[in-house]
Amino acid sequence: MAEYCEKRGQKAYQIQLFGGEPFVEDRVVDVVVHHARFVASRIGVFPSFAVSTNGLFGPARRRFVGDFFSRVVLSLDGFREFHDRNRPISPDRPSFDEVVETARYLSTARAQLCIRCCVTSESVLHLESIARWLCEEFHPAVVNFEPMTESPESREAGLAPPSPHDFARHALRSWQVLGSHNCEPASAPILTDGLQNTSCPVGKDAVIVHPDGLLASCYLLPSDWEARGMDLTVGRILADGTVDIRMPDVLELRRLIRSKPRCARCFCRLTCAGGCHVNNSYPGCPERYSDSCLATRALTAATLLEDLGQAEVAEDLVTDPEGLDKLSARSSDRVVDMEEGP
Template sequence: MRAVETGKKPVLSAEIFVIPIEADRFLVYAPLRRAAFVGNAGAVNFLADLREGRGDSGAGHDGEMIEFLRRLEIVDAGPETPPLAVFSDDPNPVSVTLFLTTACNLRCAYCYAAAGEGAARHMPPELARRGVDFVVGNALARGEDHFEINFHGGGEPTRNWPTLTKTLAHARRLADAHELRLTAYLATNAVLSAKRLDWVVANLHGASVSCDGPPEVHDANRVTPGGKGSSASVIRTLRRFDAEDFPYGIRMTVTADAIPRLADSVEYLCANFRPGQIQAEPAYPIGRGAGAASAETAAFVAAFREAQGRARRHGRELTFSGARVGTLTNHFCAATQDLFALTPDGSVSSCYEVFEESSPRAKIFLYGASAGAGGGWRFDREKLAFLRRQSVDRRAHCAGCFARWSCGGDCYHKALTVHDDGEFAGTDRCDIIRELTRDQILARIADSGGVFWHEPPERIAAEGCACVSCGDEGRIMTGRGVKKPDRGCV
């Protein structure tokens, strides 16, 4: 061990979190430096001394340790830059999400939307067109070369086939006329006729498919109104997608009952299909799933770990929305970043769970409406400002959480559901997020040679989040022009 000879007092230059992992072993994590290593109590005490300003000129300190911390930018690297996405003015998105209908051909036991119950609302083609015209106008005004449409739920979007197909035809005409690139995605339960499947494959750019695993697992919850399992149709759709090399991801919803089968379910999906991504989320106990046993448990974490290992053996990645160490952001999803989603009746929503005016949190998440026949949209600036303020950097409870700059504060809708609009005090999902985030950090250390992990700053710029990360079951882009890989809604 050599002492630092420079005479310069080392200064801690990173926000540091220390996470115990086993006896006398701690994970030291500097999220904004994207750096981490595993150290003992001595290393932790050394960092505590630095934090308290007790680091002296170096004499008496371990010089190699200081050099090591300098390499990781934890010491003497100047101020950090938190990823604070700032929004102002009215939204001018180049992406529109259309909640085409509340009708559904299934009655999934855990459906957040309780879709299929009550009178269905269908979006008329004129309304969808107005949404498309708006994002095309924005793309032209902003000098972008593309725009995007997401056909989404509240029900099964393909149940409003006329609006879906007419909207795409209209969007295509505009794309051709203005030489813009159009991308269109669909979130679907994959129970489609062969003819509609032909159309999807021929006309769309990707889909997110809800599928929970092998027939006995999938059919336990994803059933027709008559109670019949839907797996046969889903399998047919996935096989067709694979045969055509059509891009798609699979979204698995994991109920408490299905947790013990999660690894086998992932194995089944990997062995039989070729999805670009598989995402598993514990069932959200709202809608038809309200009152079901919670799946946000330690058992989910254990099952997820095993399932992840199985997916890797097939060369695939299993994801969970809240754990994403590759991302730096102060927002979890588009709900607080100006998602432009239209309900069947023409309100503007920022949340996938809020797809109609009677949704429980409509007052918070519906922030605009059509300006009428003259075109354009009216936005409620106050509501918008409130939503934009719901970022992790403003939340006291999250200040001490090591996952905060990747989690971004998790699902705001969930937080409201759990805390009944009161002060956020954490949810059961937080434990899952922290456990799986910790796994990811340790995996990065292991992948980097086993001693430390440190990403070059240019990687931060590439992956840093000034955009949206929530994709729910689709692929979403807020209009700030940055495309992110799918991220799941809860």
């Protein structure tokens, strides 16, 4: 990659490590960081490092991350009672104190701290106070509130995702709290810089290297997308180190993200653009809106109103069950399909 950048006259590039948890195999992280820095000293193309992590580090690893990484996305799910229910290390070992220690350390390090907070049906009611606490304690540059995705494990633990309308209401208010602390709210399907065909690496010609050399545009396990009848692979790193990228598969992914019956008549189709292509708008998914769609539609409508200087109307929308129900039930936002008018 560094050599490729050098040929193109670029002086810098970014290496992102994510997973799962990259530090489960921390020797790989060490090799990546030190080797990329060694290459930089030889050819003068400089890497910056970003990582998404659960932050379960000892003091030495914390210093390493603080010294070498320019951006850290840390999973911290709010107050102790919420975080420890979501992320126990084992049934009798909670993780809150260790993660808070990491967040505190990183809040004074050179790395940009981004906090990713998984929201459940219980924590959603406290989002505004969680936003305030995160800002006052850790001064993050970015906070991303994400509704929990339900799984057999989450059901077994008695956890449930927030209702879409609760999430929309409290996320909107918590974004105002973040803004008042100069902290940027993040949400790929809603707060985009412009129009987009996809809100994730799929369809952007991204190449994600899996541990076995598989090249794909999504970081999930192949079994996750295969269960949806999808193939998100675009090639492989061969045994001799050659990179084999299959262009027809890249083109097929570009086509895939543009053909979504559910999204065709939704006013968010060029901002949310389908959300997660595996878990939300996969081929053959029901045409009715998912819970994720309902939250996205309400928050996007509220954000548009705020951008038009109508913050009070935005607040009215997310607190009005009837208005939210109407927005949820509207199967087409096209003006020509609206019998009762826009």
